[in-house]
Amino acid sequence: MAHEHKPLFDEAIQEMLNSLKTEDEMTEKQRRIMEAAIALFAEKGFHASSTSEIARRAGVAEGTIFKHFKTKKDLLYALIGPMFIKFASPLILKDVKQIINEDLPAEEVILKLYRNRLALLEENWPRMRIVLQEALFHPDIMNALLENLVKDARGLAEASVKNRIEQSEFRPLPVKAITRAIFSTMLGYVFFSKAFPDEYANEDKDKDLRDAVDILMYGIANKRPDSL
Amino acid sequence: MAHEHKPLFDEAIQEMLNSLKTEDEMTEKQRRIMEAAIALFAEKGFHASSTSEIARRAGVAEGTIFKHFKTKKDLLYALIGPMFIKFASPLILKDVKQIINEDLPAEEVILKLYRNRLALLEENWPRMRIVLQEALFHPDIMNALLENLVKDARGLAEASVKNRIEQSEFRPLPVKAITRAIFSTMLGYVFFSKAFPDEYANEDKDKDLRDAVDILMYGIANKRPDSL
DNA sequence: TTATGAAGTGAGTAATCACTCACTTAATTG
DNA sequence: CAATTAAGTGAGTGATTACTCACTTCATAA
Numbered sequence: 001m002a003h004e005h006k007p008l009f010d011e012a013i014q015e016m017l018n019s020l021k022t023e024d025e026m027t028e029k030q031r032r033i034m035e036a037a038i039a040l041f042a043e044k045g046f047h048a049s050s051t052s053e054i055a056r057r058a059g060v061a062e063g064t065i066f067k068h069f070k071t072k073k074d075l076l077y078a079l080i081g082p083m084f085i086k087f088a089s090p091l092i093l094k095d096v097k098q099i100i101n102e103d104l105p106a107e108e109v110i111l112k113l114y115r116n117r118l119a120l121l122e123e124n125w126p127r128m129r130i131v132l133q134e135a136l137f138h139p140d141i142m143n144a145l146l147e148n149l150v151k152d153a154r155g156l157a158e159a160s161v162k163n164r165i166e167q168s169e170f171r172p173l174p175v176k177a178i179t180r181a182i183f184s185t186m187l188g189y190v191f192f193s194k195a196f197p198d199e200y201a202n203e204d205k206d207k208d209l210r211d212a213v214d215i216l217m218y219g220i221a222n223k224r225p226d227s228l
Numbered sequence: 229m230a231h232e233h234k235p236l237f238d239e240a241i242q243e244m245l246n247s248l249k250t251e252d253e254m255t256e257k258q259r260r261i262m263e264a265a266i267a268l269f270a271e272k273g274f275h276a277s278s279t280s281e282i283a284r285r286a287g288v289a290e291g292t293i294f295k296h297f298k299t300k301k302d303l304l305y306a307l308i309g310p311m312f313i314k315f316a317s318p319l320i321l322k323d324v325k326q327i328i329n330e331d332l333p334a335e336e337v338i339l340k341l342y343r344n345r346l347a348l349l350e351e352n353w354p355r356m357r358i359v360l361q362e363a364l365f366h367p368d369i370m371n372a373l374l375e376n377l378v379k380d381a382r383g384l385a386e387a388s389v390k391n392r393i394e395q396s397e398f399r400p401l402p403v404k405a406i407t408r409a410i411f412s413t414m415l416g417y418v419f420f421s422k423a424f425p426d427e428y429a430n431e432d433k434d435k436d437l438r439d440a441v442d443i444l445m446y447g448i449a450n451k452r453p454d455s456l
Numbered sequence: 457t458t459a460t461g462a463a464g465t466g467a468g469t470a471a472t473c474a475c476t477c478a479c480t481t482a483a484t485t486g
Numbered sequence: 487c488a489a490t491t492a493a494g495t496g497a498g499t500g501a502t503t504a505c506t507c508a509c510t511t512c513a514t515a516a
Contacts, residue, residue: 027463050502050503067464136273183416184413188409258493
């Protein structure tokens, strides 16, 4: 597929993506190394996790790590690189675009999108946690996150919001403000469910999400929804 | 060592707070050490910042650091401890309670609270950034953050929200959902202003905040506000 | 069968880590 | 003045760091 006009990842990350192996091309031990690194990086952070601890946890000699990954940082990139594909590849974005263009009520579109993205986030949580955590300290990761994930998502959202404002479906507020409200609702939901996991038992999760979307739609829609 | 209970941050923090010196009791060099550590911890993280780099940046011998702080972790606690006072001391919480009880329209109360907390956050940003970042990796800091800051704030908010629901000022939704919306709005505002700082030039900042509160109030109030 | 090379090992490397300590300096106090 | 003490120093500590390399093992291919 052609992706030459797209802003590329940082060189280091791009390089890593090119050398990515599919799971069945990998050795058993390489897989164990990656699993151990994911667990440790997520829990203690990249800099606080040593290669010796990764090796011990993977049940592998320390040298084996460097047979598969040139440096510790390369190992990090190999872990998080796939996340940028999973969340932003053209194929996936097509899914999102399809939901947006389905000509459903805005409330259902947003609910569907939230569920879609939240499920994806949950499936890949340990790796995404690493991405979010390490982005705070590594400018290249932060850049990739903002440029490849946030920016695209925001662009899609703003286009749709603008359209719905023009059709008087949304209130005549700044596009930026409405878009921010949409993102804030999801961000806040994720924050609360991670900060107070016991309050977000599986049964109540979707009810909570629907409450959040209810408030959001009540806040941005021009006409109040008919149903509660 | 690992057999005794995890030291509660309350204890560690209390100990640290007791030994805290006011700025004019501190040596010039101690102040420089703390400034250097704040800059480095905020930018690179605690584990990625070495004491030798802190010393170099502060223009001080490495041994001097340990004359003032027993360990590197004690230095961290000395930096972030005051944040828990600034944001949660009874004195400060009285300020917040006063705003809540001022019997103003909910919209103005929320706006006032947002401005109050955001100003406090901005004034202390480098240190608060360290608190938020390191909480991800240090369970004791996370615990102090949730128990001493988030929990109290949430309690206050929920009491007020419950009251306003009973008075039909807010919609009859779960208290938790409305409270979450209030926090999400501020959280999202902070996230956007940090992620896209160039879009949040000082002049537009308050307009952006008012837009956010407008949407929030529109979403949770039983009657739409009279004015835009 | 032999040759090749990837997978894996673990002892070993220099560099860096947080931290210590014997020491000097300078101000305070009895 | 003599004695004490806190502030500050910088060389030095053992432990740990990311990483290397000579080596073995073993499956595959010529």
